[in-house]
Amino acid sequence: MTSPTDPRAKIAARIAACLALAERETTPLGEREAAAAKAAELIARHGITADQAAAARGDAPEGITCAPVALLNTDGHGEARADLANDVARAMGCRAILKPTRAPRPYTVIVVGTTSDVHHLRQLLPLILAQAQTAAANTDPEKRRARDFLSSFLSGYGDIVAARITARRRPLTDPATNPGAALILADRAKRIDDFIAERFGELNERTHQASQDGKTAGRAAARRADIGDPGVKATSRRALPT
Template sequence: MEENAKDAAASEWAALGPSWTRAAAKAYAQVVKEAVGRGWTEEDLARMATRELGEPFHRLAVAMAAAPGRRTLDKFAAEERLDRFSAARAVVDLLGLYSALPPITALTVPPPSTPGEGSGGKALARIRALLAKAESTGFPEEAEALSAKAQQLMARHSIDAAALAAANGAGPDAPAARRIGVDRPYEGAKALLLDAVAAANRCESVWSAEFGFSTVVGHRSDLEAVEVLFTSLLVQADRALHRGRTSRSRDFRESFLISYAARVGERLTAATEAEVAEAARAAGPELLPALAARDLAVRDTTRRLFPRTTATRLKGRDADGWRDGRTAADRARLEGP
């Protein structure tokens, strides 16, 4: 929609007086319904509002998703100190963005809980606690050792879920999918880090660069842990990147993050393989086929959701950034704190 057309639409709503919010709320509901029909969730829409329009539009999108009505629009206008026309124009801009979004792959619905999954909440709470400590400590070695311990717990939880299914004679449950935001700047390096975390935790990720997110496919017991660890590693990478220096080139920062992601992936995968080997010795020959069945289910679901994908190659251009990124990742002690 062109700017003149947007101004005209906003003026038409503003001319309605206080009742403009009723017309805007009705239009919002219709546009969102159409976007959902094209595969977008309201969480996706709020993320796109931030990415394309800015933080005030994110607040508007989140508020409308929670309570799409007149009071929400009145409150938004008051909090942002907007006159009637400006508030109406903000809604027009948001709906214009939503209307222009193309169809995307619809997410699969997570399967219902199965008996025995009650321990998942406790495991995730422990993982969150470890990562919170990692983010708050001022000692890099401790932070990365805590992250490594969190990865060990994530791997153990996934193994336990597979072993329980095998013991009950059940096949692998259907994998689900989750979109995780990959924000500017250096989206490619961040997507690489998410891919590394996903791969180490029996998941697959597909990056949608034009929309600023990756879709991670995996079993429900793994998806939330992947997002939690990815978010924590981003925080820790940013802190390591800026430690000791105030000015770094773009090539240095990008090379640092690419190297960090690659090395973290190696370390996380090694931690997972060690947990699998130990569990296989204890559980016997039934475990490895159960894990393989889960991996196959994830791979098949990913191919069904994304039948056509292309590989993206990233290359670090700054040798110092690459070295420092690898050094930061190498500080992890995989045996835990």
């Protein structure tokens, strides 16, 4: 345990004070930017993380956790749904670990992130996936005959939904409007990476072929998707199967 006279404890306290100033909305933007820059300088110079700085001011960082989400796979497109889930998870600052299985068994993804983000994802993913499935079923029957149409549709749908979520979260994550965010988000991303490395080991990124018709149709449909925006009627968000 570090004592109050420990030099690193003093540095951590300075970083914490800078981050607090950078996060305070009532502080003029120029001062917030200067405070964030000073915090970044001290973190880089002394090797003290944002979490350690938070601990110095008595704020424990939100914990990292994981939870499974089962996805429909009776049609053999569970992997495409898992890729969509991963797009959404990354847009929310989380990760999704894919656990492949053969159809018709459910395809499972394990979402990893802060406790609150994982809770939100487990509510949001069924809503998005159900909308994607319905939208795909309502596209041109001629296009749907293509073997890879649905997987490509889901890929395009995931691209746009993720972009919309990223845009909605930008006021919270953009250094221009929230100068302390970059440091905190980088630290959180590292803790998520460390959690995954410890629990799951090294993961390989995958690519897959896509039908242009399917991808285009999916991207168009996703622009109309409910992604949990305020003002959407609650009746449209009742529990939906994936």
